[in-house]
Structure formats: C-alpha cells, structure tokens
Amino acid sequence: MSTLLVRAFGYIYRQAKRALYANRYFNWYIFSRNLSRLWYETADKHYVDGIAGHEGSMNKTVVFLCNGFVEHGGWADRLKGILSTYAVCKDLGVDFRLSFTSPFPLTDYLVPNSYDWTIPADEVIYDRSVSEIITLEIGSESDWQGRRQYALLKRRISQSSARQIHVYTNAHFAYLRGFSALFDELFKPSERLRLSLDKCSRELGSDYLSVSSRFIGSLGDFADTQHADALPQPLRRQLLDRCVAQVRQLHDSHPGSRILVCSDSITFLGAVSSLPYTYIYNGRMVHFDVGDTDHSYELYEKTFVDFFLIANASHIYRLETRWVRNSGFPYAAAKIYDHPFHSIRF
Numbered sequence: 001m002s003t004l005l006v007r008a009f010g011y012i013y014r015q016a017k018r019a020l021y022a023n024r025y026f027n028w029y030i031f032s033r034n035l036s037r038l039w040y041e042t043a044d045k046h047y048v049d050g051i052a053g054h055e056g057s058m059n060k061t062v063v064f065l066c067n068g069f070v071e072h073g074g075w076a077d078r079l080k081g082i083l084s085t086y087a088v089c090k091d092l093g094v095d096f097r098l099s100f101t102s103p104f105p106l107t108d109y110l111v112p113n114s115y116d117w118t119i120p121a122d123e124v125i126y127d128r129s130v131s132e133i134i135t136l137e138i139g140s141e142s143d144w145q146g147r148r149q150y151a152l153l154k155r156r157i158s159q160s161s162a163r164q165i166h167v168y169t170n171a172h173f174a175y176l177r178g179f180s181a182l183f184d185e186l187f188k189p190s191e192r193l194r195l196s197l198d199k200c201s202r203e204l205g206s207d208y209l210s211v212s213s214r215f216i217g218s219l220g221d222f223a224d225t226q227h228a229d230a231l232p233q234p235l236r237r238q239l240l241d242r243c244v245a246q247v248r249q250l251h252d253s254h255p256g257s258r259i260l261v262c263s264d265s266i267t268f269l270g271a272v273s274s275l276p277y278t279y280i281y282n283g284r285m286v287h288f289d290v291g292d293t294d295h296s297y298e299l300y301e302k303t304f305v306d307f308f309l310i311a312n313a314s315h316i317y318r319l320e321t322r323w324v325r326n327s328g329f330p331y332a333a334a335k336i337y338d339h340p341f342h343s344i345r346f
C-alpha cells in the first residue's frame with residue numbers, strides 16, 4: 001500500500017510540475033528571476049571593496065542606475081523601473097537619484113521638473129562597503145505581481161543599512177501607483193527637445209491619432225536585443241501590406257485626423273509615408289542597448305520626440321500580430337497623460 005501511495009504522489013507531483021512549467025506566467029517569473037540574478041552578477045563585477053574616504057559621508061540615498069553595466073532595456077523598460085523605484089522612495093521618505101549615463105546622458109533630453117534627481121558622476125560610489133546592489137525581477141504585468149514587487153522593493157530598501165542603494169530593475173508597478181504624476185514630478189523636456197516638439201506640434205495640430213508597431217527583426221531592418229529572424233521576402237511583403245491596410249482603416253474611421261506613425265522599421269515608415277494624412281518624425285530609431293559608436297544627440301532624439309508626440313495623441317493605437325510585437329513604448333506614452341490606448345490585433 002505504501003508503494004502505491006508513493007507512486008501516486010510521484011505521478012501527481014510530476015503532472016503538477018508539467019502544468020506549472022506550461023504556465024506562461026510561471027515561465028515569465030523564472031525568466032525574470034534569472035535575469036535579476038544575471039544583472040546582479042554582471043553589475044557586481046564593476047564594484048570594489050573599501051574605497052577610502054566615503055564612510056559616513058552621505059545620507060541614505062537610492063540611486064537608480066542606467067550605466068551600461070547591464071542591458072537595461074529600451075526607453076519604456078527603463079522608465080518603468082525609474083518611476084517604480086521613485087514611487088517606493090517617495091513612500092519611504094528616502095532620497096532618490098537617477099544616474100542615467102549610458103548610452104547617453106538623459107539630461108540631453110529630459111531634465112528635472114519639480115524634483116531634482118541629478119547626481120554627479122563622482123558621487124556614485126561603486127564600493128561594496130558603502131553601496132548595496134538591488135536587482136528586482138521584471139515580473140508579469142499583473143496587478144498581483146505589481147503589488148508583490150512594490151512590497152519587495154520597499155522592504156529591501158527600508159531594511160538596507162547601506163549609504164547608497166543602487167537599483168537595477170525594469171519593474172512595472174509604477175503603473176499602479178500614479179505613473180502620470182510620478183513622471184510629471186521627475187521630468188520635463190530639455191530646451192533643445194522642447195524646440196523640436198514645438199515644431200512638430202505646429203505641423204501636426206492638436207487633434208491627431210498615433211499608431212505604433214514594433215517589428216524587431218521581422219522586416220530585416222532593425223537591430224534589437226531580442227532575436228527575431230527576418231521573414232522571407234514574400235511574407236515580408238504580406239506583413240507590410242497588412243500593416244499599411246490597418247493605417248488606412250484608422251484613417252477611414254477618423255477621416256479628419258492626422259495619423260502619427262511610429263515604428264522601429266524604416267521599411268514600414270517608408271511604406272506609409274506616401275499616405276497624405278500620415279506624419280513621421282525623421283530620424284533613426286535605435287535600441288538603447290544595441291552598441292553604436294555614434295552617441296550624437298540626433299541619434300536618440302527621435303525616441304523622445306516620438307514618445308512625447310504619442311503621449312499627446314487623442315487616441316493611441318498599437319499594432320499586434322505574430323510578427324508585430326506588443327511594444328510597451330506606446331503604452332507607457334499613453335500613461336503620461338492617461339489618453340485612450342488601444343491594441344489592434346489582426
């Protein structure tokens with residue numbers, strides 16, 4: 001009898017384990033947990049022990065870092081982590097700083113609004129005796145996971161005895177904690193970026209839609225950190241035609257409005273640029289984590305111009321198919337002013 005029970009429990013355990021690993025949320029949790037561990041190990045290699053002169057020289061400060069030590073993600077991923085960390089610091093009454101230096105200084109595009117988050121490079125201390133590294137897994141975008149992440153980061157920061165707490169995360173729970181207000185407290189466009197935005201606003205007008213698409217590598221014209229094989233040429237043409245048709249349908253539904261089109265694919269942008277009602281801001285779209293020897297202002301400006309233009313659209317659309325990914329970029333932009341967001345799945 002005992003042998004039968006052991007076999008029965010073993011069978012139930014194996015079945016439960018298979019079901020658990022088949023669950024996409026569990027798989028995502030395992031992936032993000034492993035990524036958090038990898039980030040910690042990768043970042044820690046840049047830290048040393050016992051730099052003289054820093055002991056007791058500062059109040060407890062949380063520093064969110066985009067320094068190139070790890071793959072931080074694109075703008076939407078980084079922004080989620082920044083605002084989520086800031087939300088915890090506000091609740092705890094702990095000083096928050098942002099050191100965003102890779103692959104460009106964020107202050108080229110965004111400057112402090114009502115809260116000064118800047119910190120000089122020489123005040124970021126990569127010393128294990130002074131600073132503690134915290135990496136937090138991304139997690140799924142469920143409310144439950146967001147609340148769990150918030151509680152975890154809050155506990156780790158409050159319990160830390162380090163003078164500087166260095167946070168590396170793309171956690172998304174700021175969406176549950178006043179994303180729009182948090183962004184407004186931290187950021188406003190730099191003067192140079194503001195001039196570009198004002199010019200675009202005059203050209204676009206006040207009533208326009210936006211539609212975004214993220215092909216990654218499906219059309220063979222964009223380098224991303226995620227791997228995606230380019231489709232064969234006949235399938236590329238079919239995908240391109242279907243996406244252009246969706247833009248046409250949006251115009252049919254809103255004939256009086258311009259349509260701002262944003263994408264990582266110059267092929268798609270070129271295909272819709274001939275439509276008289278579309279608007280495209282010229283420039284290269286690049287992924288922040290993909291190495292490039294050109295770190296000029298112009299290289300990354302399009303990302304921020306597109307982001308603010310999307311945020312100001314009256315309705316914000318995102319295209320989704322098997323080969324067009326559900327980008328978080330337009331969703332984050334929609335949250336800036338809480339404008340209506342729609343996914344078009346086809």
